[in-house]
Structures are given as C-alpha cells and as structure tokens.
Amino acid sequence: MTDLRGSGAETMPRGETPPRVSILVVTWNSWRDLERCLESLRALDYPDTELVVVDNGSTDGTPERLRERFPEARLEANATNLGLPAAVNQGLARARGEYLLLLDVDTEVAEDAVSRLVEFMDARPDVSLAAARIFTPDGDIEESARNFPSFMAGLFGRQSLLTRLFPRNRFSSRYLARENLGRGEPFQVQQVSAACMFMRRELVQETGPWDEGFRCYWIDTDYCKTVHELGRKVFCVPAARVVHHENNKAGKKKSPWRIWHFHLGAHRVFRKHDTWGYLDPRSVVALILLVTRAGLMMVWNATVPRPAEAGPEALAPPALEDERP
Numbered sequence: 001m002t003d004l005r006g007s008g009a010e011t012m013p014r015g016e017t018p019p020r021v022s023i024l025v026v027t028w029n030s031w032r033d034l035e036r037c038l039e040s041l042r043a044l045d046y047p048d049t050e051l052v053v054v055d056n057g058s059t060d061g062t063p064e065r066l067r068e069r070f071p072e073a074r075l076e077a078n079a080t081n082l083g084l085p086a087a088v089n090q091g092l093a094r095a096r097g098e099y100l101l102l103l104d105v106d107t108e109v110a111e112d113a114v115s116r117l118v119e120f121m122d123a124r125p126d127v128s129l130a131a132a133r134i135f136t137p138d139g140d141i142e143e144s145a146r147n148f149p150s151f152m153a154g155l156f157g158r159q160s161l162l163t164r165l166f167p168r169n170r171f172s173s174r175y176l177a178r179e180n181l182g183r184g185e186p187f188q189v190q191q192v193s194a195a196c197m198f199m200r201r202e203l204v205q206e207t208g209p210w211d212e213g214f215r216c217y218w219i220d221t222d223y224c225k226t227v228h229e230l231g232r233k234v235f236c237v238p239a240a241r242v243v244h245h246e247n248n249k250a251g252k253k254k255s256p257w258r259i260w261h262f263h264l265g266a267h268r269v270f271r272k273h274d275t276w277g278y279l280d281p282r283s284v285v286a287l288i289l290l291v292t293r294a295g296l297m298m299v300w301n302a303t304v305p306r307p308a309e310a311g312p313e314a315l316a317p318p319a320l321e322d323e324r325p
Helices: 031-042 062-069 084-093 113-123 159-166 168-177 201-207 219-229 256-274 281-301
Strands: 022-025 047-057 076-080 099-103 107-109 127-133 187-189 196-200 233-242
Touching: 022 031, 022 084, 031 062, 031 076, 031 107, 031 113, 047 062, 047 084, 062 076, 076 084, 084 099, 099 201, 113 127, 113 196, 113 233, 127 168, 127 201, 127 219, 168 187, 196 201, 219 233, 219 256, 233 256, 256 281
Parallel strands: 022 047, 022 099, 047 076, 127 233
Antiparallel strands: 099 196, 107 233, 127 196, 187 233
16 A cells, blocks of 8 residues: 655655645556646636656557656556555655645546645645535536435435436435535535545645445545544535546446445445444444345346447456545
C-alpha cells in the first residue's frame, strides 16, 4: 500500500513553486473519453494546475497518444491494470499541489469549475472535501451528492428499477438527498462520487492511502465514510459544473466480473464501517444477501443484449466508474 505522507514533496525541484491544484485522472483503454476530458481541462480559466494521468495498462495506444497530444501531462504508465485504488494512490503520491482534484476519465469540466472549487475551499478552511455539481450529457443532475447508503438503498438506489418506476418514493429521496437538487449555494452532504473529488492535501495525508482491498466499486463511499469518521466536512458546490458521460447506465449489459466486484465492494464497505468484522452476524447476513443478489443479477444480465457498437472493453473491468445502485 502506498505511503502518502509528504506525497509530492520529493518530486519538486529545488526552488520551484508547487502548483495550487493537481488534477489526477485514471484511465484504462478509454482514449476517446480521456481525450475529451483533457481537452476540457486545457480550456480551464485557472492556470495554476498540473495534470497527472495514471494509465492502468491500456492496450489501445493511450500512453503513446497521450505523449503526442498532451505533452503537458505527467504520465504514470502501468504494465497491468492495478485496480482503481492502487492507481489513485500512485497518482496522489506523484501529485504536488496544495489541492488535489480526482476526475473520472469520462468527465468534461466546465471552464470555471476549478476556480470555483478553489474559491470555495479558500473561503471555507473547515471543509476538507468538495465536489462539483455533476450533470448528465442531457443536462440532468446526476444524483451523486447524497447520503450514505442504507439497507433500502439496494432496492431504491439511483439506478434501481424501483427508483425508475417510482422516482418520488421516500426511500430514494432520502438516500439521494433530493432536497438539495434545487440549491444553488454550497451544501453539506455525506458522500460524493469519485467522478469528481476536490480535496486538501492535508486530508489525503490524514486519511492515508485508498483501501486497495477494493477493486473499483464503492471505494468513494469508503473514502467518504473515512472522512466522516475523522469529523471532516464534505460539500457539494453547485456553481462548479462537471458533465459525466457515465459508461455504466441503468439497463446496460455488464460482465459477471463487474457484478461480482460491485457486490463484493458493497459488502466490504458495510463490514468495515458498520460491523465488528467478518464474524459479526450482520456481516454474514449481508454477505449472503449480496451474493444472492449478485447471482440473480448475473442470470438476468445474461438476457440483456450487448450493444452492436460496444467494443470489447464494454464488458471488461473499469478504470474508474460509479456503478452504485
């Protein structure tokens, strides 16, 4: 596990002033998404940034294309896919900024998003982690600034069938914190998505590395729970806008790998933060229910047709995606 204490300091040449913001993007076989994301970053109105890209063993030519198209990026190229948490830890250890912005590869950042996040965090030293308001490409709010999941979130989550059929039900509204959807001023929440996390370096040093026991899914919930347990505040800043071209949409065919690691991650975050450990009866019951749910989803998912335009990566392990229910 990567040691993040003093991360970035050893990479600064003597006499050089570190950037205020380090932007970190993790990618795996996602060149088209990465290119769109980095083009949006080139248009930022906040120049005091550095860009760190961690490539998790892409086979689509991403490292070569990145060096040619975006030479300003500091590339960390892995030989294999190490998983999201390990790649994030690798990037955080290389970042040199006072603030650290983690972005999903399939995001587009508004021109003033970073400057608005910096302005908010500079004015609120009591806040340790913030996120932009995330939108879909159609302009709808992606309900990723929300409360921690409860048992009912498995039935009434953001992408669940029941939420789509009954969008105004009270369980979904509570979990997704829908009372905040119309707010224009910054507001406090329990968790935000790893699609956009803006944090102080001091927070990263305090929390330590991301838990590499997660492969990908639920790591952002785990991290926000750790931040919450330390007594630190998490906010959403609606004036900062990010568009998320979410690859994991409801009803989309998913591989057994994705389904299994999604449910495995859900159990890990529950066991870590809400039980006494593996032998806690609550942990055992949750594991049985989640394994059953995963099996049912695999059976159902086998009937979903694969889109004709989807490439082989469509069913493969993700680099960084939010596929929580």
